[in-house]
Amino acid sequence: MANENKLQDIIGHCKEYGYVFQSSEIYDGLSAVYDYGQYGAELKKNIRDYWWRSMTQMHDNIAGIDAAIFMHPTVWKASGHVDSFSDPMIDNKDSQKRYRVDHLIEGYAETLEKGTGDALIAKMEQLLADNNLTGIKELIEEHKISCAISGTCNWTDVRQFNLMFATQLGSVAEEANEIYLRPETAQGIFVNFLNVQKTGRMKIPFGIAQTGKAFRNEIVARGFIFRMREFEQMEMQFFVRPGTQKEWYDYWKEVRMKWHLSLGISAENFRFHDHIKLAHYADMACDIEYDFPMGFKEVEGVHSRTDFDLSRHQEFSGKKLTYFDTEINKHYVPYVIETSIGLDRTVMMVLSDAYKEEDLSTEEKKDSRVVLSLPPMLAPIKLAVLPLTKKDGLPELAKELIDECRPYFKCFYEEKDSIGKRYRRQDAIGTPFCITIDHQTKEDRTVTIRHRDSMTQERIPLDSVRALIVEKTKMF
Numbered sequence: 001m002a003n004e005n006k007l008q009d010i011i012g013h014c015k016e017y018g019y020v021f022q023s024s025e026i027y028d029g030l031s032a033v034y035d036y037g038q039y040g041a042e043l044k045k046n047i048r049d050y051w052w053r054s055m056t057q058m059h060d061n062i063a064g065i066d067a068a069i070f071m072h073p074t075v076w077k078a079s080g081h082v083d084s085f086s087d088p089m090i091d092n093k094d095s096q097k098r099y100r101v102d103h104l105i106e107g108y109a110e111t112l113e114k115g116t117g118d119a120l121i122a123k124m125e126q127l128l129a130d131n132n133l134t135g136i137k138e139l140i141e142e143h144k145i146s147c148a149i150s151g152t153c154n155w156t157d158v159r160q161f162n163l164m165f166a167t168q169l170g171s172v173a174e175e176a177n178e179i180y181l182r183p184e185t186a187q188g189i190f191v192n193f194l195n196v197q198k199t200g201r202m203k204i205p206f207g208i209a210q211t212g213k214a215f216r217n218e219i220v221a222r223g224f225i226f227r228m229r230e231f232e233q234m235e236m237q238f239f240v241r242p243g244t245q246k247e248w249y250d251y252w253k254e255v256r257m258k259w260h261l262s263l264g265i266s267a268e269n270f271r272f273h274d275h276i277k278l279a280h281y282a283d284m285a286c287d288i289e290y291d292f293p294m295g296f297k298e299v300e301g302v303h304s305r306t307d308f309d310l311s312r313h314q315e316f317s318g319k320k321l322t323y324f325d326t327e328i329n330k331h332y333v334p335y336v337i338e339t340s341i342g343l344d345r346t347v348m349m350v351l352s353d354a355y356k357e358e359d360l361s362t363e364e365k366k367d368s369r370v371v372l373s374l375p376p377m378l379a380p381i382k383l384a385v386l387p388l389t390k391k392d393g394l395p396e397l398a399k400e401l402i403d404e405c406r407p408y409f410k411c412f413y414e415e416k417d418s419i420g421k422r423y424r425r426q427d428a429i430g431t432p433f434c435i436t437i438d439h440q441t442k443e444d445r446t447v448t449i450r451h452r453d454s455m456t457q458e459r460i461p462l463d464s465v466r467a468l469i470v471e472k473t474k475m476f
């Protein structure tokens with residue numbers, strides 16, 4: 001269920017605690033572009049590492065690469081992005097506001113009774129599938145769908161708007177070439193298919209994974225870091241023998257869903273959404289959707305891309321991109337199953353799931369806390385070490401512990417304010433464990449460990465801390 005207040009609370013929390021800032025904020029920001037702060041950058045990196053290791057370390061047959069953002073312009077002709085990577089848009093002539101027509105119609109459908117709304121969406125999907133832009137405009141006019149700003153129905157025609165950012169390679173004086181900022185990382189994998197296969201002596205089935213920035217000129221960018229113009233993807237292309245794609249598609253759907261569940265998020269917050277209208281390259285496709293504060297939305301796509309991409313690159317480059325399968329003594333262009341997940345959307349999913357406002361009031365006193373119950377393996381800081389006082393040698397003991405732990409995981413030291421306040425600050429950042437050093441530590445080398453989620457505390461030997469936190473925060 002959509003919960004706009006929760007979204008606003010999460011956005012506010014992210015800013016207050018150094019997770020996500022608007023880009024160029026001192027200049028009033030740049031729309032749909034965000035910067036990660038000190039904790040956001042750590043969380044994002046940990047998610048990226050977890051994905052990377054799940055792919056390249058936990059599978060013998062998946063190799064990781066790091067291809068450039070800039071690619072030869074013909075890549076985007078071959079992939080179909082120049083001709084068909086576009087969204088149909090419409091402008092309101094009075095407010096000058098531009099809308100993606102599917103968002104405009106979907107927004108209106110939500111205000112209708114379910115049956116009527118669903119019928120409208122079905123009609124829209126059919127018109128979009130037929131590429132009938134005149135029909136879409138007629139549908140908007142027929143339902144008198146108006147602009148939220150001007151309130152009028154004074155619309156332009158519906159036009160296709162390409163989402164790729166173009167820029168110039170080379171100096172202006174020379175013949176500069178127009179190139180694109182990549183709108184997906186996948187093509188860097190396709191063009192390196194043979195390089196990796198040959199140098200890694202990979203045998204089909206095998207995968208190539210990579211993470212990296214992608215850029216899309218999203219017209220209606222909304223939902224915080226859910227839809228950005230510059231974002232990061234984590235993609236894996238799995239090359240298989242033609243005819244076996246269904247079995248591998250099912251396999252990867254299951255593996256990827258298990259990965260999401262391994263983040264400690266409950267199964268009821270996920271669902272598969274099968275694509276009815278398939279992209280030009282796909283023979284099967286689905287999304288893994290998470291129940292964001294705005295409702296169920298895509299976080300990852302699993303696509304069976306056939307041999308479309310490799311065949312097109314073969315055609316456009318004139319280079320052979322076939323594989324010789326020794327088991328069946330045959331050359332062929334492999335089929336591909338793709339898993340494609342947005343890193344920023346995963347950050348948002350993890351934050352949405354972790355963010356909790358808890359009422360801790362007792363009969364005597366009102367109390368509450370905000371806690372980020374992040375999976376310990378993803379938390380930006382694994383351990384906060386807090387001396388009870390600033391004197392009596394307690395800070396020295398705390399720093400000794402930090403020096404011992406620092407090479408293994410990220411620690412945080414704080415001596416200001418009461419212990420209670422310090423715990424609450426760590427709760428808000430999502431630190432799973434706090435260690436308090438007190439006077440008893442000096443006598444018997446024991447410390448108090450406080451657990452973020454249960455808020456329980458226990459006494460443990462100082463010398464056991466490092467091994468315990470390593471164990472509790474490990475990824476595998």
Ligand code: ATP
Nearest residue numbers: 218226227228231298299300301340341342344345
């Ligand atoms: P949507 O329908 O939401 O626009 P898409 O189907 O175009 O997404 P894909 O092209 O399949 O998305 O990209 C794979 C993944 O990349 C998506 O599942 C999503 O997590 C992420 N992604 C795509 N566009 C954006 C964006 N503008 N901002 C953040 N993440 C994005």
